[in-house]
Amino acid sequence: MSRTVFRAVTGALALVAAAALIPLGSHAWAAEGGVVIGGQPAHVKDSPWVVALSSRDRFGESRAGQFCGGVAVAPKKVLTAAHCLSRAALGVDVASLRDLRVITGRDALLGAGGKEIPVREAWANPGFNPITNAGDLAVLTLAEALPEKSVVPMAGSGDAGYAPGTEAAVYGWGDTTGNNDYASSLRAAKVSVLPDAACAQAYSGGGSGTYDASTMLCAGELLGGYDACQGDSGGPLVARGRLIGLVSWGDGCAKAGSPGVYTRISAAIGWMPGAG
Numbered sequence: 001m002s003r004t005v006f007r008a009v010t011g012a013l014a015l016v017a018a019a020a021l022i023p024l025g026s027h028a029w030a031a032e033g034g035v036v037i038g039g040q041p042a043h044v045k046d047s048p049w050v051v052a053l054s055s056r057d058r059f060g061e062s063r064a065g066q067f068c069g070g071v072a073v074a075p076k077k078v079l080t081a082a083h084c085l086s087r088a089a090l091g092v093d094v095a096s097l098r099d100l101r102v103i104t105g106r107d108a109l110l111g112a113g114g115k116e117i118p119v120r121e122a123w124a125n126p127g128f129n130p131i132t133n134a135g136d137l138a139v140l141t142l143a144e145a146l147p148e149k150s151v152v153p154m155a156g157s158g159d160a161g162y163a164p165g166t167e168a169a170v171y172g173w174g175d176t177t178g179n180n181d182y183a184s185s186l187r188a189a190k191v192s193v194l195p196d197a198a199c200a201q202a203y204s205g206g207g208s209g210t211y212d213a214s215t216m217l218c219a220g221e222l223l224g225g226y227d228a229c230q231g232d233s234g235g236p237l238v239a240r241g242r243l244i245g246l247v248s249w250g251d252g253c254a255k256a257g258s259p260g261v262y263t264r265i266s267a268a269i270g271w272m273p274g275a276g
């Protein structure tokens with residue numbers, strides 16, 4: 001109860017602060033909805049490294065089995081979120097999933113074109129903490145190689161893409177409103193990389209989670225309106241042409257004062273298994 005009140009107050013303060021800093025016109029289309037929330041249609045021809053994770057056995061035909069996003073960082077190597085492969089998400093152990101596939105080269109999940117490539121090996125970070133979401137990264141090895149041009153480089157530590165204020169884009173087929181309105185075709189939203197201090201303040205522990213700058217980064221807008229949402233997990237956050245994050249968690253979606261939290265790619269480059 002007191003926590004809710006506290007959140008409401010900090011949210012209101014954030015709004016006041018943001019209103020003083022940001023011209024209102026720049027958020028005029030925030031109410032439109034989109035991936036991702038506040039997004040617009042995106043196309044795999046422009047972002048060929050975005051993939052959908054699919055299992056029709058677990059999630060049915062209606063959305064081609066899509067349940068998470070992913071991103072190709074090498075011809076046979078796709079990154080996604082560890083929580084996407086958890087028993088909690090799949091209902092079974094990932095090892096017993098017979099039809100785990102990556103959908104590539106296709107905007108509309110039920111459209112023609114593109115390919116569905118079986119996953120040969122799935123490695124979820126054994127250090128992933130499902131309570132705090134720290135280390136939320138998994139590596140999929142594909143049975144067939146993607147074209148070299150379909151991969152995005154990863155941003156190492158010190159990359160300018162991590163600087164607060166950098167404009168980034170998040171991609172996915174997830175919920176576009178926060179009310180289970182799942183996108184049938186790929187969408188992307190522009191978000192700003194936020195300072196760690198703002199994320200630590202937004203997520204200081206308790207009910208809505210704890211921000212850990214050593215493994216996470218956060219992005220969004222102070223007024224909310226632009227964010228990833230359910231179903232976007234594991235999908236890419238790209239800045240300056242490099243991968244900086246994977247959709248991981250957040251308190252609700254696109255709420256003022258509750259930015260999206262991403263797996264920080266630079267923190268994982270050292271320990272993730274190499275390209276297959």
Ligand code: ARG
Nearest residue numbers: 228230231232233249250260
């Ligand atoms: N955990 C969610 C998923 O599995 C992603 C949530 C992201 N939330 C956010 N507000 N950015 O799809």
